[in-house]
Amino acid sequence: MAGLARSVAAAILLLSMTSFGFAANKVIIILDASGSMWAQIDGKPKLEIARESLRTVLQSVPADDEIGFMAYGHRQKGSCEDIELIVPPQAGSASAISAAADSMKFLGKTPLTAAVKQAAEALKYTEDKATVVLITDGLETCGGDPCALGKELKETGVDFRADVVGFGLSADEGRQIACLAENTGGKYIQASDEKALQQALVETVAAPAPAPEPAPAPAPAPAPEPAKPAFNFTPSVVMAEGGSEISNNSNAWEIYKADTDGTRGDQVMTEYGDLKTNLEPGDYIVIARDDEARSEQKIKIEAGKTYDPLFTLNAGTLVIHPHASQGSEISGEARVDFAYPGGSTTHYGDAKATVPAGEQKVTVQIGAGTATETVQLAAGQTVEKDVVVGVGHAVLNAYYTAGGDKADNSGIGFEIVKAKKKIDGSRESVEHSYGPDSKFWLPPDDYVALTTLDLAVSEQPFSIKAGDNQDIKVTLDAGVLAMSAPGAYSIEVLSSKKDIEGKRKSLGLSYGDSWQQTVPAGDYVVIRHMSAEGQEKEVPVTIKAGARTEITVQ
Structure with missing residues (x-):
């Protein structure tokens, strides 16, 4: 199913580039790089489908087409100004666009109205014919009015059109942005799932031709000619x-x-x-x-x-069913890499690939665990195989105190390292994640969870066996310190104890007159700085685990 999703997504993007006006002199593709593109279709992230579709389709674009590439939400979280024209419209830009999409992060908001406006201006739409193709999996989140923009661009442009692919949107969501395309004379294609993608492709490619003009009065029938074949090329x-x-x-x-x-x-x-x-x-x-x-x-x-x-084709078909452990269900989180004679490809979840015959190297990755198998595949053969990676599952959460409140904060950082130290005393890092309910797939071993929340750091040892499903609770032994220092240049937190030289260790510093941090239980000193060099006042404070402490330094 994942392979079908990729091929269908590639087909619909190709349709965008052909039926959507790629005959125009210049085109800019806008790709939604918001965080929601991590969502999956048939077990495969939408961002991977978009990347592979761009790479596949751009190889077939005529060399003289001038194509540009713009993205939003790829550099900053929560920013409505994160819009960038990465590749200006130019001939031969396929490789540059593919490389840009492959290296892009997906993490921000959805300022699609502003992005379409900027793309139109970059194409000088008031002077030349211009086309924008928007691929989005979300609605406007930055206050723009896509319907009004569509009318404005149509009225002020020379020959402007915007075409929109709603990738994974519901029918109701699609209606909210379809007006952007319709108000410019463009098209909107709903691409909610595989079936919808296929139907959109069929309806567009196989759309019926307009009714013919009424035929003139029949002329005298000519002498019959030998029947000609309807087609001259049928491979x-x-x-x-x-x-x-x-x-x-x-x-x-x-x-x-x-x-x-x-x-x-x-x-x-x-x-x-x-x-x-x-x-x-x-x-x-x-x-x-x-x-x-x-x-x-x-x-x-x-x-x-x-x-x-x-x-x-001299090829066969490999069907790989990935499992986290023996007897477990097929894993939708698995990455399956096929290395075949002359190339490689990647699928996700339950994977099916048609590849050249010969020796196949299949690597299945689930979290930090991998399993590799070699398969001999003959031409015309279908080989179906279960691959067990042998990993256990752990869900990590942090708590201010044992049995106390859960630290439900997106700033929590979890790093999983191996428990056994190297000869230099360091530990091998295995996986990272952020936020509560962080999930890890790990090979059998002894580990330590290094948990960080603001100024608090905790180490929690644990062990994993294949097939485990553990809920690991990390105790921070910390509280929350809310600090206020009216008129301050900066606020600094120091340990209350002095070292042998009479100095106190600084735990952290923040600019401004207010600051809130999670801090390990203990005694500290909070200092108000009134300038970059000066220090005006300090106040001692005791932090209790699981409690909130508020102080004002005046």
């Missing part, structure tokens, strides 16, 4: 020599003009499933694909002749 494809033809619409066809030196020239078409078409006389390069398998032939088309070449 077929098989997995292995002598095998059955692939007919499940999982395959794709790419047809290019052949240059005089025999290399690939301009793209003629990309089609999916059964192909029946008419090609003008000339030399072509035709590629048959099914997932990661491909076969290429050079075809010379001559007038009056028909061609039905057979393409042999």
Whole structure:
């Protein structure tokens, strides 16, 4: 299912780039990089589907198309100004856009209205024809009015249109942003799940043609001519020599003009499933694909002749069912890497891949655990295999005191390290996570959870066995200190004890006249600084575990 999600997502993005106006001189693709793109479709994060779709589709974009790439929410959390034109519109920008998408973080808000406005201005929409393709999985979260913007851009632009792909939105959510596309004369495509993606593709590609004009009065019937074939090019494809033809619409066809030196020239078409078409006389390069398998032939088309070449992929199918431990359910959190002769691909969850025949190296990763197996795959063969990684599951939470209140704070940091120290006294770091209910998949071993919340740090040893499902409670032995110092330049917290030189250790400093921190239980001194160099007053304070302490330094 994950492989199908990837291929369908790639197809819908290709549809955006072709049917959505990529014949225009300049186009900017806007990608939603908000934190919600970590959500999954069929066990695969939407951001991975978007990345792979961009990489696949951009390889087929004509070289002279000028394409730019913009993103929002990829640099800062909670910012409505985090909008960046990463790749300006230019020919040959495919690799730059793919690289930018692959390295991008997904963590911010959704200022989609402002992003579309900035993209239109970057395209000089009041002077030239311009197209913007917005791919979003969320609604406007920064106060913009996408409907009003659509009307404004249509009225002030020369020939402007915005096309919108609602990736994972509900029907009601889609209606709220469809007006942005409709008010500019563009299209809105609902892509809520695999079925919706497929239906959108079918409805757009296979849309019925307009009704023909009424025919004129019939002329005298000419003498009958010999019947001509409806199509002159009807290729077929098989997995292995002598095998059955692939007919499940999982395959794709790419047809290019052949240059005089025999290399690939301009793209003629990309089609999916059964192909029946008419090609003008000339030399072509035709590629048959099914997932990661491909076969290429050079075809010379001559007038009056028909061609039905057979393409042999010399490939098979691997179906990998990943499990965290023996007897457990199939893991939707698993990453499955296939390394096949000539390349590699990544799927998520229950994984199915069509790959070139030969030796296959399959690596399954669940959290910090991995398992690798080698499979010999013959052409035309389907191999189905369960792979057990052998990990246990742990959910970590921090508490101010044992049996006390849970620290329900997104700033909590958990680092899992191995309990056994190295020769230099350090420990090997295994995994990181932030916030309450942090989940870890870990191989069997002894570990220590290093937990940090503001100025409080705690170490909690624990052990994991394959198949474990543990709820680990970390005791911080800390309280909350709320400090106020009217008019202060900065506030500093120091240990109350002095070292042999009479100095006190600084635990932390914050600029401004108020500060709240989680602090280990104990005695401290809070200092109010009235300038960068000066110190005006200090107040002693005792912090009790599980309690809140408020002080004012005047």
